[in-house]
Amino acid sequence: MEVFKGLKRFYWPERKLLFASIFCLICTTALGLVYPNLLRYLIDDIIALKKFDQVPMLALLVVAVISVKAVFQFLHGFSGGRLGNKVAYNMREAMYEKLQYLSFQYYDQARTGDLMSRLTADLEAIRIFIGFGFAQILNVFLMIGFGTIMMFSINWKLSLLTMITMPFLAFAAIRFEGKIHPAFRSVRASMSSMTTAVQENITGVRTVKSFAREPYEVEKFTIRNEDYRMNNVATSQIWSKYFPVMELIANLSAVILLGAGGYMVIKGTLTVGELVAFFSLVWYIIGPMWGIGFHINNYTQSKASGEKILEILHQYIHVKDVEHPVVLSPDVVQGRVRFNQVTFAYPDAQPALHDLTLDARPGKVIGFLGGTGSGKSTIISLLMRAYNVKDGSVTLDGTDIRDIHLQSLRNQIATVFQETFLFSSTIRGNISYGRKDVTMEEIIRVAKLVKAHDFIMEMPLGYDTVVGERGMGLSGGQKQRIAIARALIKDPKILILDDATSAVDMETEQEIQAGFKEVMKGRTTFIIAHRISSLKHADEIIVLDKGHVVQRGTHDELIRQEGPYLDTYRIQYADHPDVAESSSSQERRAVQ
Numbered sequence: 001m002e003v004f005k006g007l008k009r010f011y012w013p014e015r016k017l018l019f020a021s022i023f024c025l026i027c028t029t030a031l032g033l034v035y036p037n038l039l040r041y042l043i044d045d046i047i048a049l050k051k052f053d054q055v056p057m058l059a060l061l062v063v064a065v066i067s068v069k070a071v072f073q074f075l076h077g078f079s080g081g082r083l084g085n086k087v088a089y090n091m092r093e094a095m096y097e098k099l100q101y102l103s104f105q106y107y108d109q110a111r112t113g114d115l116m117s118r119l120t121a122d123l124e125a126i127r128i129f130i131g132f133g134f135a136q137i138l139n140v141f142l143m144i145g146f147g148t149i150m151m152f153s154i155n156w157k158l159s160l161l162t163m164i165t166m167p168f169l170a171f172a173a174i175r176f177e178g179k180i181h182p183a184f185r186s187v188r189a190s191m192s193s194m195t196t197a198v199q200e201n202i203t204g205v206r207t208v209k210s211f212a213r214e215p216y217e218v219e220k221f222t223i224r225n226e227d228y229r230m231n232n233v234a235t236s237q238i239w240s241k242y243f244p245v246m247e248l249i250a251n252l253s254a255v256i257l258l259g260a261g262g263y264m265v266i267k268g269t270l271t272v273g274e275l276v277a278f279f280s281l282v283w284y285i286i287g288p289m290w291g292i293g294f295h296i297n298n299y300t301q302s303k304a305s306g307e308k309i310l311e312i313l314h315q316y317i318h319v320k321d322v323e324h325p326v327v328l329s330p331d332v333v334q335g336r337v338r339f340n341q342v343t344f345a346y347p348d349a350q351p352a353l354h355d356l357t358l359d360a361r362p363g364k365v366i367g368f369l370g371g372t373g374s375g376k377s378t379i380i381s382l383l384m385r386a387y388n389v390k391d392g393s394v395t396l397d398g399t400d401i402r403d404i405h406l407q408s409l410r411n412q413i414a415t416v417f418q419e420t421f422l423f424s425s426t427i428r429g430n431i432s433y434g435r436k437d438v439t440m441e442e443i444i445r446v447a448k449l450v451k452a453h454d455f456i457m458e459m460p461l462g463y464d465t466v467v468g469e470r471g472m473g474l475s476g477g478q479k480q481r482i483a484i485a486r487a488l489i490k491d492p493k494i495l496i497l498d499d500a501t502s503a504v505d506m507e508t509e510q511e512i513q514a515g516f517k518e519v520m521k522g523r524t525t526f527i528i529a530h531r532i533s534s535l536k537h538a539d540e541i542i543v544l545d546k547g548h549v550v551q552r553g554t555h556d557e558l559i560r561q562e563g564p565y566l567d568t569y570r571i572q573y574a575d576h577p578d579v580a581e582s583s584s585s586q587e588r589r590a591v592q
């Protein structure tokens with residue numbers, strides 16, 4: 001029940017619907033009890049006494065009871081359906097919102113397929129249970145309770161005899177519950193592992209095809225599919241083992257009733273009408289007892305689903321606002337960024353950054369160079385507070401970013417990531433993503449700045465062209481340019497380019513950078529690049545190696561000293577002897 005207590009905030013506001021659905025079901029159940037009594041009356045008071053003129057009245061009464069019962073049944077379905085959908089809607093909203101605010105650390109580990117199955121299959125299980133399952137379980141108790149009272153009112157001895165098997169039935173049902181719950185959990189786990197495989201396969205279809213790994217992918221899927229099948233088989237084995245046992249026990253009741261009841265009728269201690277009424281009452285109790293397996297199954301499934309949903313809803317958010325955060329106002333932000341002796345390690349890992357200190361004044365350009373895994377992206381992750389710095393501090397205009405309202409901090413920053421992600425929407429929609437109120441003129445202006453306007457206009461629908469999922473249909477360089485336009489339109493105080501121009505040719509890169517100079521006047525820019533050409537205009541270049549700063553200075557300073565920067569420079573300009581020559585003479589001058 002803990003799970004349903006945890007989910008209370010979703011269904012409690014809809015309690016009117018919940019109670020209406022339960023009330024209507026109780027009425028339906030109570031009206032169901034009228035039948036056995038009408039039967040008894042028909043046999044004992046009409047047929048036995050040959051008062052056949054009362055039959056039409058009785059028939060009309062039956063029609064009336066059926067009609068009222070049907071109305072209650074409809075109202076139960078209606079309110080239950082509304083309740084389930086309302087609860088599922090509220091939960092879907094809450095889950096989606098939570099997913100928006102979960103930190104980068106969570107997504108480092110999360111599996112998309114698993115999250116998708118929680119948002120779909122698990123929510124569906126809860127919808128059905130809260131909408132109908134819960135009322136039905138309550139109904140089982142009511143039917144058993146009402147039926148038992150009525151049976152005892154007819155003949156208590158026969159009632160006791162017939163009820164003899166019920167504890168065994170209850171025992172079997174409880175054992176069944178104990179086995180089926182873990183089985184369902186495994187089914188759900190294997191289901192989500194299967195969906196993850198499908199999702200990853202579709203996302204990475206280009207990689208799969210280029211490596212001709214289709215057979216391997218099929219095999220990988222087969223293993224998970226097999227696991228899912230085996231779990232389902234194991235679950236149905238539990239069903240098939242317990243169900244016949246439960247059915248046998250239930251039917252024993254009917255056999256005892258017919259034997260003992262028939263004997264009582266012969267002896268004259270029970271009327272035929274009472275026996276017939278008793279017989280339908282027994283089935284009135286056995287019916288829900290039989291269904292108990294289904295309800296238990298429904299309950300355990302939704303309990304397992306509820307656990308998975310709560311796991312997300314209760315997921316700890318690593319990066320969140322302090323109690324009274326500083327809310328930045330864009331007109332006052334200068335954009336001065338400082339890292340003060342920052343050392344940072346990802347969870348359960350060696351430090352990715354050691355003792356970094358930097359001071360980026362507003363309007364300055366800071367470049368980062370270093371081999372893969374040297375910590376460049378980590379620096380910008382810390383700047384946008386994707387992770388909390390524990391050792392040292394990062395400040396913006398003198399305020400520790402941990403004290404700044406997270407959204408207002410990120411509103412000042414625009415990042416172009418290493419991997420370009422575009423939404424499956426129009427080019428116009430993709431460029432204007434970071435801002436609500438943006439005119440077409442502004443979109444075109446930034447597109448021209450990043451040299452994207454011409455290729456966009458060559459497309460059949462221009463800015464209204466819909467790009468495929470993840471920007472399919474565009475070249476790497478085109479995607480990057482759209483991503484840069486998306487960052488620029490945000491008019492940020494701080495611009496971060498994480499290897500953002502790696503896919504465009506050098507000439508276009510220079511043109512884009514010339515465009516930047518104009519837009520980024522008075523703003524702070526961080527550029528991560530592998531190409532010297534992308535960095536050489538930076539006010540300070542920081543060279544990193546395994547998380548340590550190994551060199552820093554301007555381009556001119558760095559090419560005058562031996563070190564990784566000059567090594568990279570030599571490699572990249574090997575094809576340009578004139579440049580290389582001039583650099584070596586500069587170097588020589590520096591040494592002299």
Ligand SMILES: Nc1ncnc2c1ncn2[C@@H]1O[C@H](COP(=O)(O)OP(=O)(O)OP(=O)(O)O)[C@@H](O)[C@H]1O
Nearest residue numbers: 108346349352370371372373374375376377378379
């Ligand atoms: N999310 C993460 N969780 C755990 N470790 C990480 C994570 N991201 C990066 N690392 C590790 O931190 C170190 C620095 O990585 P980082 O991404 O900052 O390097 P980088 O210089 O940007 O590399 P590249 O040029 O290849 O992008 C690496 O050892 C990397 O494996």
